Amino acid sequence: MSEAARLFGNPRVLGRVAASDGRNTTAAGRLETSGRRLDGAAIELSELTKTFGHRVVLSAVNLKVEPGQFIAIVGRSGGGKTTLLRLIAGLDRPTSGAVSIDGCAVADVQKAARIMFQDARLLPWQRVIANVGIARGDDWRAQAMQALQAVGLADRAQDWPYVLSGGQRQRVALARALVPKPKILLLDEPFGALDALTRADMHRLLLTLWAERGFTSILITHDVAEAIALADRVLVLRDGRIALDLAIDTPRSEREGASSLLAELKRRVVAEV
Amino acid sequence: MSIQVSHEAAPPDVRERDWRVGAKAFALWVEPVARNSAAILVFLLLWELAPRFGLINRTFLPPFSEVVTRGVEYAWAGKLWPQVFVSIERAAGGFALGVITAVPLGLLVGWYKPLEAYLNPLLQLLRQTNPVSLFPAFILFFGIGYATNVAIIYWVVVWPILLGTVTGVRQADPALVKYARSIGLPDWRIFVKVVLPSALPSIITGARLGATYSFLMLVVSEMVGASSGLGYLIVNAQYLLSVHLLYVGVIVLALLGIASNWGLVALERRLTAWKQDIRS
Numbered sequence: 001m002s003e004a005a006r007l008f009g010n011p012r013v014l015g016r017v018a019a020s021d022g023r024n025t026t027a028a029g030r031l032e033t034s035g036r037r038l039d040g041a042a043i044e045l046s047e048l049t050k051t052f053g054h055r056v057v058l059s060a061v062n063l064k065v066e067p068g069q070f071i072a073i074v075g076r077s078g079g080g081k082t083t084l085l086r087l088i089a090g091l092d093r094p095t096s097g098a099v100s101i102d103g104c105a106v107a108d109v110q111k112a113a114r115i116m117f118q119d120a121r122l123l124p125w126q127r128v129i130a131n132v133g134i135a136r137g138d139d140w141r142a143q144a145m146q147a148l149q150a151v152g153l154a155d156r157a158q159d160w161p162y163v164l165s166g167g168q169r170q171r172v173a174l175a176r177a178l179v180p181k182p183k184i185l186l187l188d189e190p191f192g193a194l195d196a197l198t199r200a201d202m203h204r205l206l207l208t209l210w211a212e213r214g215f216t217s218i219l220i221t222h223d224v225a226e227a228i229a230l231a232d233r234v235l236v237l238r239d240g241r242i243a244l245d246l247a248i249d250t251p252r253s254e255r256e257g258a259s260s261l262l263a264e265l266k267r268r269v270v271a272e273v
Numbered sequence: 274m275s276i277q278v279s280h281e282a283a284p285p286d287v288r289e290r291d292w293r294v295g296a297k298a299f300a301l302w303v304e305p306v307a308r309n310s311a312a313i314l315v316f317l318l319l320w321e322l323a324p325r326f327g328l329i330n331r332t333f334l335p336p337f338s339e340v341v342t343r344g345v346e347y348a349w350a351g352k353l354w355p356q357v358f359v360s361i362e363r364a365a366g367g368f369a370l371g372v373i374t375a376v377p378l379g380l381l382v383g384w385y386k387p388l389e390a391y392l393n394p395l396l397q398l399l400r401q402t403n404p405v406s407l408f409p410a411f412i413l414f415f416g417i418g419y420a421t422n423v424a425i426i427y428w429v430v431v432w433p434i435l436l437g438t439v440t441g442v443r444q445a446d447p448a449l450v451k452y453a454r455s456i457g458l459p460d461w462r463i464f465v466k467v468v469l470p471s472a473l474p475s476i477i478t479g480a481r482l483g484a485t486y487s488f489l490m491l492v493v494s495e496m497v498g499a500s501s502g503l504g505y506l507i508v509n510a511q512y513l514l515s516v517h518l519l520y521v522g523v524i525v526l527a528l529l530g531i532a533s534n535w536g537l538v539a540l541e542r543r544l545t546a547w548k549q550d551i552r553s
């Protein structure tokens with residue numbers, strides 16, 4: 001059985017359906033991550049505050065993310081979700097407080113982290129393979145090809161981006177994010193513009209790659225169902241603070257069903273948004 | 274009894290189908306050629322017939338065929354090519370100088386906002402200065418000859434290329450620049466990988482406009498401040514009432530303009546093959 005199948009498809013390993021406070025890793029959560037290689041980085045936010053002028057976007061946020069954990073952050077527009085992601089990636093500086101990755105304070109753009117945005121942001125003047133290998137490290141072409149194979153688009157390597165569908169472009173963007181073997185994958189509503197079927201495909205692909213590679217994932221989404229379907233923990237960010245931190249212990253293979261507990265989880269998250 | 278099957282000749286229905294496919298392919302090839310040349314052929318026909326039927330005084334406008342014949346004779350005698358080459362040399366010189374200076378300056382002005390803030394008013398002022406009014410000043414500086422011709426052509430070429438480049442840099446997609454920053458690319462690589470390719474279509478549009486202006490100014494400059502070239506040929510033909518030669522010069526200049534535009538269009542297609550053709 002593959003790591004991914006072991007992770008998502010074995011209810012005996014994964015234990016009972018349960019929800020708990022995300023700050024305490026549950027027995028089911030430990031079991032779920034115990035069978036795979038953890039190449040992810042630990043992230044810690046300490047009293048993280050960010051203001052733009054007089055507007056407080058993040059207010060003394062504290063958060064610990066374990067290596068390889070999959071966190072989803074939901075919240076209304078303008079609630080500080082993207083700012084949080086940018087601070088973790090080192091693209092912005094906090095007004096006060098600190099972000100640390102594997103114990104090291106973030107002071108610059110994090111090479112260990114990659115971001116996926118809602119739009120794929122492919123360079124239209126470069127072919128797919130050149131887009132995937134944009135960072136141009138050593139042996140970039142072979143690495144880009146491997147990444148394209150991982151997302152199932154090896155046969156589109158020589159295409160121009162404009163001939164790809166929206167879902168294929170996002171898969172190329174995912175492949176591009178995977179090339180440097182990131183320890184953290186930051187996902188800023190990457191599936192927001194996709195149709196339901198393509199989105200479901202992307203969910204499966206992302207979870208498979210996450211399970212195989214073990215990077216820490218932080219997904220920002222407006223879609224509560226998506227957050228519950230994918231994440232180990234769902235955080236609600238409201239008025240710059242974490243209003244809810246909910247661990248989702250239900251095995252992923254069982255989350256697609258409309259169980260009453262999942263409906264209850266969804267109700268709790270929506271109530272806090 | 275045996276049945277003989279011929280493998281040499283296709284059945285009549287297949288042959289007919291092949292013929293139809295061939296005819297369709299030919300029609301597909303001919304149709305755009307006919308469409309593109311129809312208006313030109315009608316124009317040339319009118320040019321040919323109007324003087325012949327006395328609708329226009331043939332002293333001022335000889336029939337097209339006579340102009341072509343005179344042009345071939347002039348070229349055959351070896352008198353046309355030196356004028357053509359000297360004109361190309363001047364136009365190409367001014368144009369190349371324009372590209373070499375306007376593109377780097379445009380990239381700098383578009384990329385560095387403080388530079389733009391300081392330089393933009395001056396550039397706008399200079400851009401609005403009528404090039405023909407500057408011609409006497411250029412003659413004072415460079416005298417009558419090659420340098421003046423190139424300088425005045427440069428003056429008209431530089432602005433569209435400069436503005437095209439600045440606009441192109443400004444129009445670079447901020448989302449792509451932000452992405453490039455998010456993966457830690459240094460500024461110079463962002464410039465090379467994102468900003469320059471973004472600006473390329475706009476630079477080429479400016480260059481095409483510049484090429485058109487260069488031929489316009491070439492004729493003016495050769496009419497006023499030169500003793501050779503197609504502009505000189507035209508104005509000299511006017512003085513000598515050699516009307517056929519005057520139109521030969523006009524036609525050759527038009528052909529040079531078309532050729533330069535074709536070249537730039539081909540370059541544009543090659544450099545911007547990644548662009549989605551909205552008509553496709």
